[in-house]
Amino acid sequence: MSGRTVSSAILILVLGSFFATLCDVFIKLAGSEVAIFQFTFLRAVFMCFILLPIVVLRLYRRSKSAVFLGLKLHFIRGNMWVLAAVLLVLSLAELSLATANAVFYTAPIFIMLFGAFFYKERLSMDVVLAAVLGFMGILVILRPTEITFGMVSAILFAVVLAANSLLIKKLPQQQDILYGLLVTQFFALPLAGGLALWEGEAFQIELLVYAALSSICSILYSVSCLVGYRYVASSKVTSAEYSGLIFAFLIGWWIFGETPDLGLFIGSLLVITPLLYLSHRDVKRLRREQMLSNTRSNLGAG
Template identity: 40%
Template structure:
């Protein structure tokens, strides 16, 4: 699979999103009382180790260019990681992932607030329908801290997707990812020491597995968007929700109900329609920023379209 044709690029994205869901599964297998900050620290260290082979893509002469913004984005991302872990442990896999799809909707709102962008009628409909879909999925009677954590993770991803516009343009994806994790490692270490939880082999396995499979997702994304315009294949990323239903059903006996199906449709369908509308209007760049946590939204794509699915 070279990703040089539309069909092969779509297949890569389908496989990539399956790998991302496996990353979520490693988190979901954690116990409810698992030390979250220990997980975050290990996730940082392991991810940095996995990125080391790509050190040549770092601009060592200007390693800390945009350092203040990298620091802010990194710590927002840390909040997102903690929220993601709580959400995945407590919520059904498909439910948590459906709520994560609120991120591109939040990107649209943040772009209006901070960059003065105007929403089209379809984008406004997507915002209203998306948030209504979240309420349908979670339902006020079932609302919990886990639901708020899922929304918090989506908000963190959306904020980072918007802030990436301010980062130095010449920095490579690997450079941005490396600084992101490097900047939050001291905080993660401090939080882990404050947590003072006993060392857990299960947390180590979870952090290693989730980091490795997210890297696999990133590789698939890079290959898929390297030769093919994003607007031709980006809708394939929404297969992540299908994988979430399948994996949740097979491994955790989580059967989606009619509320989940209706709410998911209210979130995803308008986003797909926006993608189709943009495809008809103009071609989009074929560059795709790496998503760090399965945020179904890569920053540069979010910048271009304001609607795309990264936890």
Template identity: 40%
Template sequence: MSNKSVGYAMMLLILGNIIAVFSDALIKTLDDGVPVFQFVFFRQLSAVCIVLPFCLKSSRAELTAGLKWHALRAHIWLVGAIFMVFAINAMPLATANAIFYAAPLIMLPLAAFFYREQLTKYSVLTGVIGFIGVLVVIRPTHIDWAAIAALVVALTLAGNNLLIRKLPTTQSVPQTLLLTNLVGMPASLGLALWEGQTWQWEPLLTATGSSLFILIYAATCVVAYRSAESNKIASAEYSGLLGAVVVGVIWFGEMPEIEMLIGAALIIVPLIWLAKIEQANKQKQALAAASVSRDDN
């Protein structure tokens, strides 16, 4: 685990999630008739083309290290990308993102189970309040296929972020992003061929823009989750909801209701509170370590 601060990791996640909103917005501009599997394949293809120049000097050993974990992440990422297209095009941008942000809450028990991370009462409380905020935003009266698709996306996001810990730390961020997309391309190409639609090249530019934004998000996740324990920073994933609200208003004319504002407050305020608590705890630990060092001398 890196020595970088929890605050640094949380800031990275906040930045990454806001940038990821623009990837979602581009997806929402797609015409209804665009073949979904083709579009997902175009996203992976463009992502590989973007990242490949940064990996040309990589050795074979670097690109094959931890390949089984890359393969697992790649196919989880592929499933999430497919369901994301369905969810974003079936509901308002902010509502879809609100459900996506169930991922940090999903990560808390998964991190405790798989990595034996200790859940602090503060991180649990922040996750619970944040999820209540998500429920306030979406006001679920029934679960339809779009909501289920969005929940699948949340589950894949949680799984991908947790699996970052399994990846070799010697690999650079571009190498990680390259493998995540490259290893999943055979499956996405197979799905595109199985889809049986005439190839439509017009969405390629949209797919490239979406890939660029989501690559930046994925890079921030790799750095952040290598820098701090998942349960201490996962709630920062909620921050992109505000970006989704703003982009939804400006780009698609989706005016937020009062419930959206209340829910957003329930999501963001606990984040600030958690960051302050973690910073205070770190300062206390530093002072305690300094005191012990003086006593030993």
């Protein structure tokens, strides 16, 4: 699976979505009474330990000129990662795996809205409609008769994830992505460690396994995105990531005995369908541009 063709890139992203769902599973298995800040700190530690030898080997073979670029952004993203990790644990402790993941998939909607606000990107009527339907989908999925920490945490997680993803645009293009991930996790350690000390919970050795496994899955998901989006236009393959919702339905039913109801399916459709449409529209636009470019090249050659 080289990721150089659309089919192989889609397969890689589907596998990545599976690992992302597994990451959520291990976090949920840690239990609702988990020491949240301690668990977050352990995840950051394991990610640093796993990534360090890989990054050192990659830097040994490549140029090291970009290692000190974008440190301020990595610091911001690292601290935002801590916030996102805490919100993730809070939401998974209360909501079912499928429900939480359905809300998480509103992150692309927030990315589009934030992109229009911060980067002055064009906000078309299609994007506005997708946002409205997505928020309607959240209401259908959660059906809030009362506001709970789990509901708020899931929505805030999607917001923080979107904001963190937008910051990627500002990172140095020549910088190795895994190196950037390592530095981000390194900058997350002080805040996560400080919060763990403030939490004051006794060390829970059973968290080590769940922290390590969730960290490995998180890294595998990041690597899949690195390979899946490297050679193929993102609009052609990004819809493959929504397979994670199917994995969340199946694994939630198999491991946690969760049975998705009709409202969850309808709400998920309201969230995912407009995003799939926007992705399909972008694919058609890229094809038209490619055909126009080819026509001009042929005319120039003639």
